[in-house]
Amino acid sequence: MNVVEAAISRVQNAFNNGVRVYLSFSAGKDSLCMSYIVYSLIRQGKINPEQLTVIFIDEEALYPSMEQMAIRWYKRFKEVGAEFRWYCLPFKQVSILRHLQNEESWITWEPGKENDWVRQPPPWAITSDPALHYPGEMNYQTFCKVALHDGIHMVGVRAMESIQRMKYIARSKMDGTAGGMYKVYPIYDWKDTDVWLFIKEHNLDFPESYMDLYAVGQNRGNLRMCNYFAAESIAGLRQIAEIDPQLWDKIERREPNAYLTLLYWDSEMFKRSTRKRARLEKELDKKDYKALLKDMLFRDFDITFTTHARRRVAEQYKRMYIKMDGYLKPKHYKDMYECLVAGDPKLRSIRAIWTNIGTSLSDQARAEVKSRKGAASHA
Numbered sequence: 001m002n003v004v005e006a007a008i009s010r011v012q013n014a015f016n017n018g019v020r021v022y023l024s025f026s027a028g029k030d031s032l033c034m035s036y037i038v039y040s041l042i043r044q045g046k047i048n049p050e051q052l053t054v055i056f057i058d059e060e061a062l063y064p065s066m067e068q069m070a071i072r073w074y075k076r077f078k079e080v081g082a083e084f085r086w087y088c089l090p091f092k093q094v095s096i097l098r099h100l101q102n103e104e105s106w107i108t109w110e111p112g113k114e115n116d117w118v119r120q121p122p123p124w125a126i127t128s129d130p131a132l133h134y135p136g137e138m139n140y141q142t143f144c145k146v147a148l149h150d151g152i153h154m155v156g157v158r159a160m161e162s163i164q165r166m167k168y169i170a171r172s173k174m175d176g177t178a179g180g181m182y183k184v185y186p187i188y189d190w191k192d193t194d195v196w197l198f199i200k201e202h203n204l205d206f207p208e209s210y211m212d213l214y215a216v217g218q219n220r221g222n223l224r225m226c227n228y229f230a231a232e233s234i235a236g237l238r239q240i241a242e243i244d245p246q247l248w249d250k251i252e253r254r255e256p257n258a259y260l261t262l263l264y265w266d267s268e269m270f271k272r273s274t275r276k277r278a279r280l281e282k283e284l285d286k287k288d289y290k291a292l293l294k295d296m297l298f299r300d301f302d303i304t305f306t307t308h309a310r311r312r313v314a315e316q317y318k319r320m321y322i323k324m325d326g327y328l329k330p331k332h333y334k335d336m337y338e339c340l341v342a343g344d345p346k347l348r349s350i351r352a353i354w355t356n357i358g359t360s361l362s363d364q365a366r367a368e369v370k371s372r373k374g375a376a377s378h379a
Contacts, residue, residue, distance in 0.1 A: 003190050004037075004198060010186040011037055011154070015047040020151030024144075025056045027069040029206055030156035033198050034187055035073055038154075042080045049081040055148070057140040058088045058125065060108040061118045061229060061254060064247075065207035071122070072205070088121035089128070090135035091143065095229040095255065106229065106255070107136045118250050152182045160191050229255055289333040296340060297321055304340075313344050320350065324357060332357055 001009070011034075014021055023038055025031050035054075041047045054077050056070055070086070077084045088109045095106045109117065109127070121127060131146045132138065138146075144153065187195075199206055237258060240248050252258050296304045297318045305314045317336055324332075332353065339349040 003187070003194050006189065007034070007037055007186040008041070010184060011041060012047060014152050014154060014184050014186075015041075015051055017152065019051070020053060021051050021154055022144075022148045022151050023052060023054045023154045024156060025054050025070070025073060026156070027056075027062075027066040027073070027207060028156075029195050029199065029210065030158060030187060030190075032069070032073075032204055032206055033190070033195055034154070034156040035077075036198075036202060036204055037186070039076060039080065042082065049077075052077070052082040053151075054082060054084045055144070056084070056086045057091070057143075058086060058108075058121065059091075059093065060088070061251070063207060063209040065209045067119070069205070069207050074124075086122060086125045087129070087140075088125040089132055089140075089143070091132075091140045092136040092138065093229070095257075105136070110135055116254050118247075118254050152184060154184050154186060156187055157185050158190050158195075159188050229258075287334075289330065289337045290328075293317075293321065293333050293337045293340070296337070310343070313347065313350075314340060316347060316350055320354070327361065328357065329360060332360070 023035065025035055038047070038052065042049045042052070054073075056074070058067075058070070074084050074086060090107045090109050090111060092105050093108055109121065129143075129147065131143060190198075198204075237251065240251065248258075297314060301311075301314065301318075305311045317340055320336065335349075335353050335356070339353070344350055
């Protein structure tokens with residue numbers, strides 16, 4: 001059984017339970033593959049469309065090609081008899097551009113700022129829900145736990161996308177304990193090559209913004225689509241500024257810090273590790289990241305971290321520094337420093353650093369054992 005056959009089997013197993021199935025749709029490449037599998041099974045009469053509710057969380061600041069893709073799939077699922085909920089709700093979102101301010105988040109479709117919205121909701125959008133009592137009360141992940149508790153939630157998360165996702169799926173029990181909601185991951189074992197090959201073989205249309213991101217230098221393994229201000233897709237802002245001045249004006253009105261992308265893209269602010277940046281830093285100076293990190297976390301803590309959210313994150317890095325100082329290599333100090341400069345509101349980066357430290361120490365221990373065995377054999 002290959003990964004496509006396994007995904008089809010998992011989807012059918014979910015529907016065979018006879019309960020409501022919620023399919024997360026994002027208009028990204030992963031959800032397009034998963035949606036095509038579900039849609040094809042409906043067309044083949046192998047699953048019941050009356051069980052299906054497609055969930056699209058519209059993040060407002062979306063690339064036009066993502067919105068167009070969502071509209072196409074909205075029509076497709078409606079045509080085969082499935083329910084499609086297009087949510088345009090005031091959820092709290094993390095912005096990579098706001099960690100220099102007193103607040104690191106922004107609210108999608110925020111009431112009172114209608115004139116600043118990047119775009120308007122479609123006429124069929126759901127703009128209120130009893131689960132959300134006030135703007136910014138929760139993020140969309142928390143909302144899904146509350147709103148989708150009565151069925152199976154089908155999510156297009158893949159383990160190969162990041163160490164964090166791999167660890168999350170590995171520790172998932174799939175028993176409904178996560179907020180009372182059952183989750184299944186039909187394509188969790190797909191690689192990037194599986195996704196793009198599936199799109200090619202089935203001639204699936206996908207958002208043109210993927211090509212735009214690739215054109216501005218985004219690595220093929222990091223082509224992810226979401227709202228403009230998320231770390232995964234912010235690279236595209238540079239391209240928008242060059243080719244679509246009207247859209248750029250809307251983005252700047254919605255997020256005044258958008259200009260930072262143009263000024264500091266090749267810098268530690270955006271965790272960039274390009275040849276250009278390496279050349280510039282080599283020409284300018286050689287930084288002592290351990291000393292810089294020590295100053296940030298101890299001597300200048302209150303000056304550097306001025307918000308509750310940033311202090312909360314910095315405390316985690318401080319504990320890491322205290323616990324692991326002496327075992328860390330220069331690369332680890334650099335990673336910690338750059339993640340604090342760029343911001344790590346969801347603590348994803350620090351989890352990755354912990355994994356890298358563990359791997360480094362394991363490699364070092366194995367090398368020492370091998371060296372001792374070699375010395376013993378020679379003796």
